[in-house]
Structure formats: structure tokens, C-alpha cells
Amino acid sequence: MARRTVRSRSEPRWPLAAEPLPGLFPAGIHDALRLLSVLAIAAAVAAACSVLNRRPAPFCDSDDPYAAYDSCEPCPENGRCVDGEVRCVEGFKRRGRVCVEDGLLTHTANKISELLQLRICDEHARALCGQPGKILLQQHDISSMADELLSKDAARLSDDGIKVVKDRVLQSAHGFLETTSTYDKVQAFKCPELAAELRRPLSCQARQWISSNIVFVITFCVLSAALLRILWSIYQRWALSKRAEQIYEQVCEILEDNAINAKVGNSECEPWVVTSWLRDHLLSTRERRNTLLWKKVEELLLEDSRIDQYPKVVKGEAKVVLEWQASGSLSGKFKKMQGAAGKARRSSVGAIKLAEEICGSSSISGSSRDKKEQCSSTGKEATNPLM
Template sequence: MSSATPKKRLKPKISSPPPPPSASRRSPIALEPPRHLFPSKQELLRLVVVLAIASSVAVACNFLANFLRPQTKPFCDSDLDALDAFADDCEPCPSHGECHKGKLDCARGYRKLGRSCVEDGDINETARKLSEWVENHLCESNAQLLCYGMGTAWVPAEEIWNDLDGHPLMKNFGWDTAIFIYTKQKAIEATGKIMQNRTEVSGMKELKCPDSVAEHFKPYTCRIRLWIFKHVLLVVPVSLLLVASAMLIWKVRCRWHLSTRVEELYHQVCDILEDNALTSKNSNGETEPWVVAARLRDHLLLPKERKDRVLWKKVEELVQEDSRIDRYPKLVKGESKVVWEWQVEGSLSSSRSMKKGEQGKLKSSHGRHLNFDQPSPESRRDLQASLQ
């Protein structure tokens, strides 16, 4: 018997489907990409130019930003050696500054500005005002010594230091602070550059205002007095000359006023005597023709003029020289009086008109008006009754 050999089962072949009839009909040109899928040469060139410009702008902006805002380095410590301070990994500590662990602290009297230390303006201004106050104090003290010999010129610096403690400007910095002490030191140092200074044997420093500067602080009375003492050989003769001139002018003026007033009184006396004589003549003896000289004097003179004996004496001299007036003693009410009487004989009308014209000129020149220049008949009668 023959052994049966197993037969392998054949797998059926799977046939691919036939292509569609439309695909077999397409032409080979339809399988190529479209023409506008890739850029042309001109567009590609433009793209390259735009990218180049954008890259240049970006590089320039980055460089400018790094230049304007450089990366700050820490400060080198102040206690480093001079060679180590110029290392590339740190920046040297600026002047008037103290650096520690890369940080900057400014010294007293300085403040931080950026990465440097500058002087503090408030402290400098306060120190300047304090220095001016000390200068004025020293110069006034020296000026008092030069003028009146009182006070002292040399002032100890320690005394000035203590005086600054009570100055109102120092209250802005507080008491017993580092800025307070630094401001006083700066003020005294500035003063020492202008004022004279010396050191005593004990080591104490003293300051003094120069005499040339103290001259401007002297009072005006002191300046005038010192100038007179300096030019005494010139001042004394000029002063005497001025006094003599003033006295001469005063005497001339007094004499002129006296002579003018004497003439004015003399004309008034003549008018009164003449009117009294005419009135007595017309009244047929009812009125006395004479007038008491003392009563006439008291009537014409002002109260302050009665003390001047020279004034009425001059009037009496003119009356005595006048031939138209008689002067003689007469017993009036039991007392002997000197009376004056006008001589009626002669051309009285012409003389009277002349005197009236002269009195008018005197009144216009001196601006004075007397009530008895042109008396009325009633006032004449009253005057005659009072004078007799």
C-alpha cells in the first residue's frame, strides 16, 4: 500500500482590479506640478533683500541697546590693591566712595549720583552760609576794637565751634550727627581760608578778620570820627571858616532886619504924632497935641520886641534927629513923662502924602499890615486917649 502524501492546498491568486478607463485615457502632461507653485527669480531676489535688511536692523538695535545700557560690573572693594582694582570682573571704586562686596557708599558730604559720588548741595550751601556768619561775627568784633578799643580781634576756633551749635541752620541736620559735625568742619575750613589765623603756644588755633575787611563793618559815626581825626589839619580851618561865615551872614541879616523895622516904626510914630497934632488943632484944645513916648512905644512894639532895647533906641535916635518933632518932659498925672509933639507949622499936607507913599512901599516889600497905618477917626480918638 502506498502511503498517502498530503497535498498542499493552493492559495487562490488575488487579481488587482483593472484601472478605470478614464485613467488610461489621461495624458502624461497632466501629472506635472503647476507653474505658480514655486516663486520666480525676481520674487526670490526680493525675499533675500528683505531678509538682509531685517537682519541688519536687528543687529543694529541689539548693538545700540548694549551700548546705551552696558552691563554693569560690581565695584571692586576699596581695600584691594591698585593692580587688583583694575581687573576685568569689577569696576574701580570712584573717588569719595567706599566699596564693599560690590556696593558703593559715598563719604560724608557726598551723595550717590549714578555710579559716582558728588558733593551734597544742601551741605555745601549750609556750610557757605555758616562761613559767612562766622566772617561777619569776626569782622564786627575787629571793627569794634578798631573804633572804640573794646572787644578782641583774635577769636579761638573752639569758641566759634561752640557758637555754631546754636545756629538755626544746624537744626536741619540734627544734633551730634556725622553730617552735623562735617558741616561745621567745612564751614570753619572755608573761614580759615579768608581770615587770618595763628596758633598759640598752647596749641589753640585763633582766627581774626583782616583790618582791610573790617573797615567795611565800621559804623558810619565811627568812620566820620576817624576821618576827622585823620584830616584834622584840614577840618579845623574849614570848620572855623564856615562858622565865621554863618555868624557874619546872621549878623548882616539881623542888622538889615533891625534897620528895616526901625524905619517902619519911625514912620508909624510920625504918622501918629502928625494925626494927633491935626486932631488937637481941629478940636480947639479938647485933645492934647503931645503923646507920651513910653505909651507910644508899648503900643507899637510887639511883646517879643519890647525886650530888645536897641530897637526902640534906634527909633528914638531918628525921632531926635527929626526937627518936626519936639521932645520934652511933662508932668502927667503926677509923674514926669517924656512926651513927643508934632510941629503943626509948615506944609503938613505935602509931608503927610510923602510919608503915606513911603509906608505903602514898606508894606508891599515886607508883606506886613498894621492896624494903625490908616486909622479911622474913632480909632484915632481912642489912641490919643490911651497915649495921653
């Protein structure tokens, strides 16, 4: 009889799943970090290989309007694409897959825009001043001016660059100019009134200002002329008075010295001096024509109590003479007050001539030789200068 195998109660009825091998999963935090690092490096390597192996799509030709953008990339702005390659126009540089400006176009456009605006405003300013010039400009006039200015400063630009610059210049001009309409409803452009007025020449501005303020200008000129005349009259009176005082002081010195010399022993010179002689000696030719000057001197002489003025017959002619009446000599004090260094000295020849003229009218007695010797000595003793 076959034996029946008796199973132990401790053994399971169904076999359990196989347990994982020891060391398959990380046992700690350090092993987990190590595993994540390995996975990240593997992902980065896979992504780099995918990018390097992928070839960028070519650029669509600029002349092909039916290019499908799923098979090629559109040509960037300011670029020319041929056979999948891009070439930037003049004034632009390629950076990656786009064309960026290098500054030449902007500089040229700004310069041409400024020159164009100045020319348009100068035309307007000439018209405001009554000279030949246009105020209203149409689109083709502005375009012609821009072409003319670009032809003078387009040596470094290609045709594409010139086109870009012109578009920017026209856009800037339209933003600066005022838009209006002509009598036939045509759109026109003109320089702003304020900018045109500032561009007028100074002569034109002055002329227009005077014409618009003619009443004020005439009134100002009349008042200015009257004021200048009054000031000039005051100055002339002051100068006349100043000069008369100088001549008066010289006359006093001459009369005082002559009176002292006349009292010297054996002197035949008279103590008086003819007024006309003093006038002719002290005044210049131009000053003699001014009768007010000598009249002012005579007024000062009449007010001086030290000087006596009376008529006298000299050589058969009636003359008016002056004589110093003060006793003693004040010449030393007077010269001290005036300062010897500050006064001009008369020449010895003039002193001798004046002495001869004064002494010539003295007494008739005596030889002419003695008179000349006496007058010469008198002239040498005279210390006061003749101006």
C-alpha cells in the same frame, strides 16, 4: 578589439568649478542696500542682547580696604557702599552710579562761611577800636567757631553732611584770612586789615578820624563858629533895621492922625505926642529891653523933616515930644501905598487909651467929663492901628 573612445577636441580636459547659483549675490544697488540693512539690524540685536545679559559689577564696600577692583566697582565719592549697594550722604543724590550734590550743602557752607568771616572780622574790628577782641586766631579757634555756627544751622544735615560742610567752611576761611605767625612761631590767621576797618562802628571811625585830624577839626570848628557869629550878627542887624522901619511908619501915622484930630473944631487934644508914650505903646516888653531898637527909631525920626522933636514940660515933668509939622493930610496916600488889607489894626480900647493920655495933657480948663467925651470921640476917629 575594443574601441577606443575618442574625445572631442571641444570638450575640456579638466572639469571647471561649479558656477554660483543665480540670485545669491545682489544683482543691483537696491539689493545691496537691503542686504546692508539686514546685517545692521542683526548686529544691533546682538549687541543689545549682550548688554542686557551682562550684570553690572557690584560696588566695593566702603569699610573693606582690601577689595579687589576687578571683581567690584569702587564706591563713588560722597557715597557709602554696603553689600554692593551705594547710598549717597546727606546733601547728595544718586544719578546712575555717582553721587551729585543737590545744593543744600553748598547753600549751608556758603552761609556758615559768611557768618564765620563776619565774626572773625568783628573781633578784629573791636580790637582796633580798643574793645575786647582777638586779632590772631589759630586753627582750633576757627574750628570751634565753625562748630558753634553749624550747631545752630545743622538740623537738616546728617553727620556726614556736617563733616562735608565743615571741611568746605574751613577751606573757604583759609582762603579768605591772612596767614601770619605769632611770637612763638605758631601759625595764626587774621582778618584782612581793610575788611576789619570797614567793620568798625561809625562812632569808632569818627572818633579815630577826629583824633588823627585834630588840628584840622579845631581849625574848622573855630572858622565855622566865627562864620556863624558873623552871619547871626548880620541877621540881627537886618531884623533890627526891619523892625525899626515898621515902628517908624507907625509913629508917622500916629503923629499925622493926632495932628489932624487936634485941628478939629472944639478939640482940646494937643498936636504933639510924648516920645516915651509912643515907645511904651508900640514896643513889646521884650523889645523895650533892646535899647538899640528905639535908638534906631529915633534916628529915623530925626532924619524925617516932617516931624519936629523938642522938649516940653508935661504935668510938671520934662518930656521929649514929637509933633507932625507937614501941612495937609497924607494919611490917605500913605495907607493906599501900604495896603489896608496888609496892615494890622489896633484895638479900639488901645486907641481910646492913647487918645486919653494925649488929651489928658491938654489945657486944664473944662470939666473932666467934657474932656473924657472929647477924648472918646477923638479915639473913635483915629484910624491908624497900634502894634
